Amino acid sequence: MLLALLQTMRPRQWPKNGFVFAAVFFDRKLLDVSSFLHTLAAFALLCLMSSAVYIMNDLADIESDRQHPTKRLRPLPAGRLNVNVARGAAILIALGSLFAGFFLSWKFGLVLLGYLLIQIAYTFWLKRVVLLDVTVITAGFILRIAAGVTVIDVQRFSPWLYVFGGFLALFLVLGKRRHELALLGEEAHNHRAILKEYNLDLIDRMLGTVTTSAIVSYSLYTFLAEGVPENHAMMLTIPFVIFAIFRYMYLIHVRQEGGAPEEILLRDRPVQVSIALWAVMVYLALYVLA
Numbered sequence: 001m002l003l004a005l006l007q008t009m010r011p012r013q014w015p016k017n018g019f020v021f022a023a024v025f026f027d028r029k030l031l032d033v034s035s036f037l038h039t040l041a042a043f044a045l046l047c048l049m050s051s052a053v054y055i056m057n058d059l060a061d062i063e064s065d066r067q068h069p070t071k072r073l074r075p076l077p078a079g080r081l082n083v084n085v086a087r088g089a090a091i092l093i094a095l096g097s098l099f100a101g102f103f104l105s106w107k108f109g110l111v112l113l114g115y116l117l118i119q120i121a122y123t124f125w126l127k128r129v130v131l132l133d134v135t136v137i138t139a140g141f142i143l144r145i146a147a148g149v150t151v152i153d154v155q156r157f158s159p160w161l162y163v164f165g166g167f168l169a170l171f172l173v174l175g176k177r178r179h180e181l182a183l184l185g186e187e188a189h190n191h192r193a194i195l196k197e198y199n200l201d202l203i204d205r206m207l208g209t210v211t212t213s214a215i216v217s218y219s220l221y222t223f224l225a226e227g228v229p230e231n232h233a234m235m236l237t238i239p240f241v242i243f244a245i246f247r248y249m250y251l252i253h254v255r256q257e258g259g260a261p262e263e264i265l266l267r268d269r270p271v272q273v274s275i276a277l278w279a280v281m282v283y284l285a286l287y288v289l290a
Contacts, residue, residue, distance in 0.1 A: 023148035141169030156227030240278035
């Protein structure tokens, strides 16, 4: 039962909460022990809160998940996890992480509460509203970035990173929608009702717009944002962002992947290398060459 509960908490999706480290990294406080520990605590609480949301989502989607070729194997739709146990765990984890969040910082606690509320709205209403469904998920990622800002004393963090982070998150969300449409075909709406409002042509057009916006917003950040080095060294990181995005598009369109972004992050070597090199270049630009 405990193993089934842990699987339902989806620890493999916890890397998504890494968005919370954006503030401490780009504000040049990564080496400040206090700031890093506060961000690490925020990351842990976000993981717990997101796990409570995942349990809640699985409880709400048991029947539709049973129509999905892979999600039907999850503990709740497969019957390996008791519904009452899952419901109790979701409530305890959500309340516990929320209490700890307000203890860490009242601003962080408010962000965590906002994240929980929009996720509840998504689960029971907004996921059935076309376009708002992907927008709300994107808002969750932006709140993760905001959470990192609330737990440290920011001085150089630029709003451009909210813009880029939002477009990047929307890119991943649309890629997941495309994968579901391509995988399930005409039966896609049986798994996720909102998919009847989408088609591959619309998703591809939206992906094209969002991809361009993500690259442009990051590029503008590297030489327009306040707080970046005046020597424009941050512009050297742009090619790595472009390659990572293009690689992900290749996986979506050619290999028909993208259903689980966290799986690609944990498995695809070119994506891992490009992200690692990007992180090294950003560190050099902000911490060494500045």
